[in-house]
Amino acid sequence: MELVWLRSDLRVHDHAPLSEALETDTPVMAGYLFNRRRQELTEAGFAREDTKRHKFLIESLLEIHQQLSQIGVPLMLAEGEAGQEAADWIDRFHVTRIHAYTYPGTEEQVDEKAVAEAAEQAGIPVIWYEGDTLLHTEDLPFAISELPKGFSGFRKKVEKQDILPREEAAAPKEQQPLYLEEHAASGEKLMEAFRSLDVQTFVNGGEQEGLRRLQAYLFESRDILDYKERRNGMLVFNDSSKLSPWLASGSLSPRRVYWELKRFEEEVHANDSTYWLFFELLWRDFFHLLMRKKGRDMFLAEGLQQLPIEWKLDKELFQAWCDGMTGYPLIDASMRQLKECGFMSNRGRQNTASFLTKNLGIDWRWGAAWFEAHLLDHDVASNYGNWQYVAGVGSDAKEFRAFHVVNQGKRYDSKGDFVRFFLPELNYVPNKYIYEPFKLDERGLKEAAVELGQTYPFPIVDLDASLEERKQAFHQARSQKKERVSR
Numbered sequence: 001m002e003l004v005w006l007r008s009d010l011r012v013h014d015h016a017p018l019s020e021a022l023e024t025d026t027p028v029m030a031g032y033l034f035n036r037r038r039q040e041l042t043e044a045g046f047a048r049e050d051t052k053r054h055k056f057l058i059e060s061l062l063e064i065h066q067q068l069s070q071i072g073v074p075l076m077l078a079e080g081e082a083g084q085e086a087a088d089w090i091d092r093f094h095v096t097r098i099h100a101y102t103y104p105g106t107e108e109q110v111d112e113k114a115v116a117e118a119a120e121q122a123g124i125p126v127i128w129y130e131g132d133t134l135l136h137t138e139d140l141p142f143a144i145s146e147l148p149k150g151f152s153g154f155r156k157k158v159e160k161q162d163i164l165p166r167e168e169a170a171a172p173k174e175q176q177p178l179y180l181e182e183h184a185a186s187g188e189k190l191m192e193a194f195r196s197l198d199v200q201t202f203v204n205g206g207e208q209e210g211l212r213r214l215q216a217y218l219f220e221s222r223d224i225l226d227y228k229e230r231r232n233g234m235l236v237f238n239d240s241s242k243l244s245p246w247l248a249s250g251s252l253s254p255r256r257v258y259w260e261l262k263r264f265e266e267e268v269h270a271n272d273s274t275y276w277l278f279f280e281l282l283w284r285d286f287f288h289l290l291m292r293k294k295g296r297d298m299f300l301a302e303g304l305q306q307l308p309i310e311w312k313l314d315k316e317l318f319q320a321w322c323d324g325m326t327g328y329p330l331i332d333a334s335m336r337q338l339k340e341c342g343f344m345s346n347r348g349r350q351n352t353a354s355f356l357t358k359n360l361g362i363d364w365r366w367g368a369a370w371f372e373a374h375l376l377d378h379d380v381a382s383n384y385g386n387w388q389y390v391a392g393v394g395s396d397a398k399e400f401r402a403f404h405v406v407n408q409g410k411r412y413d414s415k416g417d418f419v420r421f422f423l424p425e426l427n428y429v430p431n432k433y434i435y436e437p438f439k440l441d442e443r444g445l446k447e448a449a450v451e452l453g454q455t456y457p458f459p460i461v462d463l464d465a466s467l468e469e470r471k472q473a474f475h476q477a478r479s480q481k482k483e484r485v486s487r
């Protein structure tokens with residue numbers, strides 16, 4: 001039996017391990033291991049996976065279960081330690097080879113090592129494939145250890161040498177249907193899990209949904225044509241591609257996105273916006289490669305900069321941030337959007353991350369863990385990489401940079417539509433004050449039906465003073481680092 005170990009690649013299109021396994025004459029089965037770590041609590045005390053994220057995963061699995069059935073491949077589910085489960089599959093199903101994509105995350109690497117060891121003990125090979133990124137590492141003009149420190153250096157090198165994504169893997173062949181009792185059982189288990197999850201998500205999981213979204217954004221709406229101008233929008237669905245949840249679960253291959261984008265450019269139109277989607281996908285590649293290069297260092301409080309910043313571990317302030325109760329409408333609307341929908345715009349992510357680290361001074365890893373629990377598109381490399389970047393501890397951070405969250409609101413949502421949507425209690429606040437309701441006088445507050453401290457919180461921190469304080473902490477950390485280096 002050939003075993004395809006499914007991970008964050010819940011699709012049948014552009015799936016090299018599946019296609020290659022089905023090229024052999026041996027029967028093929030697939031296996032998926034639930035990540036038991038997702039049920040653990042984080043250091044800050046909340047579950048690592050919120051129910052919305054879990055629902056998205058279950059939907060993605062339900063669909064791959066069905067897609068695999070159509071090509072005769074049964075799917076097994078398991079929930080234990082990766083090495084033990086692999087050993088069990090090898091033994092029970094007389095597995096002769098394992099095929100799997102490899103991933104850069106450190107936990108993913110631990111699982112890979114465990115599966116490789118189980119295979120070695122059984123005397124069978126594991127064939128590892130690379131496919132989480134647009135570009136293949138072997139095609140890059142540098143070794144991973146030589147990855148440029150910053151995104152710009154990486155992008156320029158790639159573009160100068162015109163490095164392109166590879167073609168998609170061939171569509172998987174059908175096999176004579178292989179009946180295993182476990183396949184029916186896993187279908188029932190997934191349906192049961194799905195029925196028990198009574199939550200709404202802003203999009204649904206699964207390969208077909210992902211492929212539909214790609215067509216809708218490119219060819220049907222053609223909203224891709226002004227992506228570059230609209231991508232900072234926070235409320236309108238088509239302001240950005242919203243492909244991230246399916247890219248994260250692997251229900252959509254980055255190469256499929258790229259080649260469909262090229263087809264769009266050839267058949268419809270190419271402009272700065274169509275290029276910009278490619279540019280953003282390169283950001284995703286950059287963080288994946290950075291995680292391959294840096295491993296565990298991506299999770300250190302000091303970051304890749306090794307800056308000994310004193311982060312605060314204030315649970316009360318952190319909770320106010322998580323709940324969208326900071327008194328700053330841009331932050332609160334974005335955080336409530338995350339909790340209610342499992343999504344937040346890129347502009348919202350930049351601002352909420354900046355506020356947590358550069359105003360509240362809280363350990364960026366708490367913020368990253370909260371995002372991890374709630375984002376349907378959580379992708380460990382993109383999440384922790386972006387958090388380090390915004391917190392100012394990423395590989396190429398230079399000076400202290402922060403967002404002024406009131407000015408950002410005024411700039412990107414001048415009429416306050418986004419804020420009013422997620423904070424209905426501010427519905428009647430005039431546009432001029434929508435990002436600073438605390439500046440309304442008594443009469444203004446009354447007319448807007450806002451009672452600070454009751455219907456909407458007072459600001460939990462002074463913006464300017466807190467930015468100044470954090471700037472000092474940042475500079476102090478820089479001096480400490482210099483001293484450390486020169487000693």
Ligand SMILES: Cc1cc2nc3c(=O)[nH]c(=O)nc-3n(C[C@H](O)[C@H](O)[C@H](O)COP(=O)(O)OP(=O)(O)OC[C@H]3O[C@@H](n4cnc5c(N)ncnc54)[C@H](O)[C@@H]3O)c2cc1C
Pocket residue numbers: 231240241242243244245247248277280281283284285287344345346347349350353371375377378379380382383384386387390
């Ligand atoms: C603090 C913080 C945490 C983040 N966490 C994640 C995460 O866990 N998962 C995730 O996919 N993205 C993350 N991002 C990046 C970005 O915000 C999302 O990819 C984007 O908002 C998803 O919406 P979209 O698909 O409409 O993006 P679009 O603007 O349409 O971009 C297209 C695709 O490009 C990729 N992309 C765009 N921007 C980035 C970026 N800055 N870094 C990496 N890839 C990017 C994504 O795959 C995205 O789907 C984070 C950004 C910040 C600032």
